[in-house]
Amino acid sequence: MDKCKTDEFKKIAYRIRKHIIEGTFNAGSGHPGGSLSCTDILTVLYFHSMNIDPKNPKAPDRDRFVLSKGHCAPALYGTLAERGFFPKEEIVKLRRIDSYLEGHPCMKSVPGVDMSTGSLAQGFSASVGMALAGKIDKKDYHVYTILGDGELEEGQVWEAAMAAAHFKLNNLIAFVDHNGMQIDGYITEVMSPEPVVGKFKAFGWNVINIDGHDYEQIIDAIEQGKMQKDKPTMIVAETIKGKGVSFMEGQVGWHGKAPDKEQRDKAIAELDEFLAGLEVE
Amino acid sequence: MSKKIATRQAYGDALAEFGSDERIVVLDADLSKSTKTDVFKAKYPERHFNMGIAEGNMMAVAAGLSTCGKIVFASSFAIFASERACEQIRNSICYPKLNVKIGATHAGISVGEDGASHQCSEDIGVMRSMPNMTIICPADAVETRAAVKAAIELNGPVYLRLGRLNVPVIYDEANYKFELGKGVTLREGNDVTIISTGLMTEMALNAHELLKNEGIEARVINIHTIKPIDKEIITKAAKETGALVVAEEHVAYGGLGSAVAEVVVDNYPVPVKMVNMGDRFGKSGVPSELFKMYGLTPENIVSKAKEALEAKKKCCK
Numbered sequence: 001m002d003k004c005k006t007d008e009f010k011k012i013a014y015r016i017r018k019h020i021i022e023g024t025f026n027a028g029s030g031h032p033g034g035s036l037s038c039t040d041i042l043t044v045l046y047f048h049s050m051n052i053d054p055k056n057p058k059a060p061d062r063d064r065f066v067l068s069k070g071h072c073a074p075a076l077y078g079t080l081a082e083r084g085f086f087p088k089e090e091i092v093k094l095r096r097i098d099s100y101l102e103g104h105p106c107m108k109s110v111p112g113v114d115m116s117t118g119s120l121a122q123g124f125s126a127s128v129g130m131a132l133a134g135k136i137d138k139k140d141y142h143v144y145t146i147l148g149d150g151e152l153e154e155g156q157v158w159e160a161a162m163a164a165a166h167f168k169l170n171n172l173i174a175f176v177d178h179n180g181m182q183i184d185g186y187i188t189e190v191m192s193p194e195p196v197v198g199k200f201k202a203f204g205w206n207v208i209n210i211d212g213h214d215y216e217q218i219i220d221a222i223e224q225g226k227m228q229k230d231k232p233t234m235i236v237a238e239t240i241k242g243k244g245v246s247f248m249e250g251q252v253g254w255h256g257k258a259p260d261k262e263q264r265d266k267a268i269a270e271l272d273e274f275l276a277g278l279e280v281e
Numbered sequence: 282m283s284k285k286i287a288t289r290q291a292y293g294d295a296l297a298e299f300g301s302d303e304r305i306v307v308l309d310a311d312l313s314k315s316t317k318t319d320v321f322k323a324k325y326p327e328r329h330f331n332m333g334i335a336e337g338n339m340m341a342v343a344a345g346l347s348t349c350g351k352i353v354f355a356s357s358f359a360i361f362a363s364e365r366a367c368e369q370i371r372n373s374i375c376y377p378k379l380n381v382k383i384g385a386t387h388a389g390i391s392v393g394e395d396g397a398s399h400q401c402s403e404d405i406g407v408m409r410s411m412p413n414m415t416i417i418c419p420a421d422a423v424e425t426r427a428a429v430k431a432a433i434e435l436n437g438p439v440y441l442r443l444g445r446l447n448v449p450v451i452y453d454e455a456n457y458k459f460e461l462g463k464g465v466t467l468r469e470g471n472d473v474t475i476i477s478t479g480l481m482t483e484m485a486l487n488a489h490e491l492l493k494n495e496g497i498e499a500r501v502i503n504i505h506t507i508k509p510i511d512k513e514i515i516t517k518a519a520k521e522t523g524a525l526v527v528a529e530e531h532v533a534y535g536g537l538g539s540a541v542a543e544v545v546v547d548n549y550p551v552p553v554k555m556v557n558m559g560d561r562f563g564k565s566g567v568p569s570e571l572f573k574m575y576g577l578t579p580e581n582i583v584s585k586a587k588e589a590l591e592a593k594k595k596c597c598k
């Protein structure tokens with residue numbers, strides 16, 4: 001991919017990261033760690049791969065997206081705001097009583113949200129349902145979803161995986177945000193879902209292992225997924241929890257904690273600096 | 282003002298306090314810092330197991346452990362503990378009447394900013410419908426400690442409904458005698474009775490004062506054991522005060538209000554007015570603002586008490 005294009009993605013992704021910080025800071029709660037780790041995937045989906053129209057968020061033939069790890073709503077909201085589904089000014093009202101930006105994605109209130117999530121694993125099943133509907137209706141749309149690696153501990157994930165392979169849902173492209181952490185610690189210490197790649201292969205999926213912060217790899221994996229004839233695709237994306245904010249990177253403690261004023265200022269300064277660096281190059 | 286402690290904190294502290302009983306095993310589902318079972322874990326790491334994000338499995342594993350003589354406390358947020366794992370609780374815990382205690386924290390709309398997906402407001406109704414289940418919803422830290430002790434002593438399933446929010450301590454530790462299945466009369470009065478549970482009890486006490494200023498004497502009864510419910514104290518209140526208000530952090534159907542209405546209809550019908558969330562989901566917001574939006578306030582208890590009084594007057598005509 002040429003550098004120009006990569007820089008374009010970076011600019012968008014780092015603006016989304018700023019929304020994540022501003023949103024959780026203003027709310028005084030929320031989940032920055034896992035939001036920051038899936039930001040680059042969301043950027044590619046909403047600014048490159050998905051067939052969507054912010055002016056017509058319910059278009060019947062659109063591609064669908066389900067954030068199965070719904071606690072990362074700040075990343076989805078930041079992406080939708082950047083893409084023009086709703087005004088960016090709304091972000092600072094995250095989780096407020098007078099806002100439609102609910103703590104977890106709410107399809108009834110937030111423009112562009114295709115499925116209400118928050119209870120882990122249910123979104124993945126819902127994405128199977130959307131893909132199955134596409135088959136029934138003989139439509140060309142694709143369904144995308146992002147799961148957390150801790151989320152894989154839910155038995156329902158494997159029920160959904162079984163169903164998707166059984167129904168040959170080649171229109172389903174899923175991601176595991178493989179950041180290695182959940183709330184109580186490292187996934188391998190709490191309750192290991194490894195080996196993730198081998199498990200999905202055994203469940204009959206087309207599995208691709210990539211660097212989840214590399215735009216070219218994300219795009220290529222999606223293209224490979226789209227070419228599948230009879231298998232759903234699982235893209236296991238290696239990521240860093242807290243990506244982009246130095247003091248949040250690789251820290252379990254930033255799973256569900258909002259930055260305070262000082263931390264917010266530091267994070268925004270870092271992200272701004274990164275963005276400024278892209279401008280001058 | 283007395284100090285404030287979340288009932289989930291008191292739960293974790295009590296597990297650690299009574300944890301020397303080697304039959305006790307504590308399970309969690311990747312939320313041990315929030316459910317506070319990490320306090321037990323720090324003291325007895327060999328008897329604390331993190332089951333990962335897999336609540337249905339956790340409940341049935343708890344059932345299996347209990348058949349081998351363990352007293353199992355299985356914890357998660359109330360929404361996942363009660364409703365995600367609902368059928369496992371029904372078929373593997375309640376049906377065989379096994380010795381599993383469900384420590385369900387973050388119940389109710391007081392969860393706040395996480396929003397409707399995480400504000401478990403149907404659990405009393407769901408759990409109440411299951412034969413063999415005992416349900417305890419403590420009002421403060423003192424009552425929580427006593428409830429954990431009672432749950433250990435009782436052989437059978439128990440659902441402990443606990444909160445995220447710091448709430449005032451209303452009982453005096455030294456003098457409080459907790460009796461499973463018995464309501465507690467906190468204020469005397471013969472005009473109307475306010476029956477409450479959980480964090481609504483503090484609001485009921487405030488409502489009592491507001492009513493007193495208007496010359497209305499309201500009895501206040503705290504119901505910590507929602508099932509089996511104290512029929513005696515409710516029937517007595519119906520007879521002596523002739524009007525009831527039930528306040529709970531729950532949806533309109535199936536909760537304490539329904540339980541009280543069932544008792545009253547069966548034994549001594551009088552007007553009953555409800556203070557609850559109604560037939561709707563919550564939303565994100567600061568708990569104090571949500572309480573106002575959803576009518577969970579002392580002021581609303583007062584106005585419902587007056588409605589109950591009016592209804593009583595009409596009945597007696």
Ligand SMILES: Cc1ncc(C[n+]2csc(CCOP(=O)(O)OP(=O)(O)O)c2C)c(N)n1
Nearest residue numbers: 034118119120148149150151181182183311
């Ligand atoms: C069914 C269910 N159980 C528990 C939770 C509480 N919870 C929210 S996030 C989380 C950890 C998720 O870890 P992971 O999937 O790895 O997400 P990430 O690290 O990407 O944020 C848990 C246990 C939930 N939302 N849903």
